[in-house]
Amino acid sequence: MQTKIEPIHVAHQLKGRDFLKLADYSKDELAYLLQLADKMKKRYKSGSQNQPLKGKTLGMLFEKSSTRTRVSFEAGISQLGGTGIFLNADQMQLGRGETVADTAKVMSGYVDGMMIRTFSQDMVGEFAENASIPVINGLTDMYHPCQVLADFQTIQEIKGGLKGVKLAYFGDGNNMTHSLMIGAAMSGMDISIAAPEDYQPESSVIQEALSIAGNSGSQVEVSSSPETAAQNADVIYTDVWASMGQEKEQSVREQTFSGFQVNAELFALANHDAIFMHCLPAHRGEEVTSDIMDGKQSVVFQQAENRLHAQKALMTALMS
Template sequence: MTSPAIRHYLQFCDLSADEYAYLFERAAFIKRKFKAYEKHHTLSDRTLAMIFEKASTRTRVSFEAGMYQLGGSVVHLTTGDSQLGRAEPIEDSAKVISRMTDLVMIRTFEQEKIERFAANSRVPVINGLTNEFHPCQIVADLFTFLEHRGTDAEGKPDMARLAGKTVAWVGDGNNMANTWLQAADLLGFTVHVSTPSGYEIDEKLAFGGRTPRAGSYKVFKDPMDACRGADLVTTDVWTSMGYEAENEARRKAFADWCVDEAMMAVAQPDALFMHCLPAHRGEEVQAEVIDGPQSVVWDEAENRMHAQKALMEYLLLGRL
């Protein structure tokens, strides 16, 4: 076992392709033990602090249940308990909380907040979601894709099988889209992006000023064209948390960006559909798609927990 220096996970690009290969294989191992009701207490006596300025069902349950399943304990802090940067400076909160816990997960608004916290933390910090990025969700999505379409002869995730695949992103150029772009750039697949006018992706934000790999993403005005030949079609709600004031304007702008059966029909015959949830049937996706045979959203939701267990274990213990 090797113990790395303190590592934070704030964006998808914070880990290497080799590290993701390890995480996917480790997540599969941890999931098999979970399904067999076998104890896996690698983080016994470790404590995870969860700080929520944005509420979430899946993020809380997946991290909290996952940490308990690893033998650790959890401290849950809400906006009223923590108020990052309000009751006290973020830097001070980080210095205090990281002296009392072993790992911190933060779900907040601006990416700048989590970066300031991490810069002053003595323990690893994980991005549970910010306005700009959602790396834990994309790790779970990729793990789910590999489970269904990318295993080797022994049934283990084979990350090499992501190379050359196409993911269609239909909808808002939001934190999920930004993270998909980082993942494609790093792992060798392509993202087809289709967003309404005025809601495009921001390449500078997504890549932090870096030049992405040629062919890592392509932009399409017509969502049908983005889905054509895709191995995975995925979307998100039209109005993310924090943008509720724009709800009516977004409903009108996104009217043609509902993933429907016609879009799935032009994708690969064995294409999968994913959604990070919560979903609004009849808005960003037809009920016939999310509840249909190509949908793997429930596996995707469960896999948040298994992928995050592998991530927490890796940040604290390194490769086992």
């Protein structure tokens, strides 16, 4: 069952906060955001209108292009009664030498919140330090916390909760891996990462996840064995082998990661009712085969839709 928490108390704690990485939040705060996302989705599906951000404006700064992040945030703020402004860094003074600090101070006078999708976690952190408005990490090379909110919302919908669920991740130890590890440890999920030796998660993130897991009872494992990770898994998760900015490494990565492909043989090692997840976009035939991607146990499009509802919950909690 989903964890029950005191909503008024937690809601007060979240107002005006930044959302840069999951470790900045408590277990109860994470649970509250997921409960609010569930409410947002049910209200949306019923046709009920709720506009807690009427008159509010969200700035959306992109240094990395996107489909799901831009559309889900822009549609989400609109559904909440607010307005989203798309900002391409190359078309701003930020791209011509204005400092991050100066940009943050200027934007704080124009909008009620900022979502930033960029390469550097330090850039998002510097922006938040100098802004007087909530700043949301839409993705960096280190973390992707918004995606994990949608992922966990999806798992709760299907599995009825998070604690005790085993998630197995296959592929690069990247921003998704980091955020999944921290989120799983916080919520009591077990997580097993299978990545090639030279592509495993940052050691500092592994240690942080293990420390959090010590309090939650979560099991955190990192190995180079896909077969070991898949055993008794409730969730099979993968991501592209070469992320944005790594295109020159594509051919090398294809060879290195070939044994980590999610296919029928690997999936058969998981529990019979395991689900398949992918943060998308997927490169069919590389990290996952089409029969798994399109199979009856795939929930990738439910997962993608939940980006909208999870981010509406996040914006409401921080900006209303």
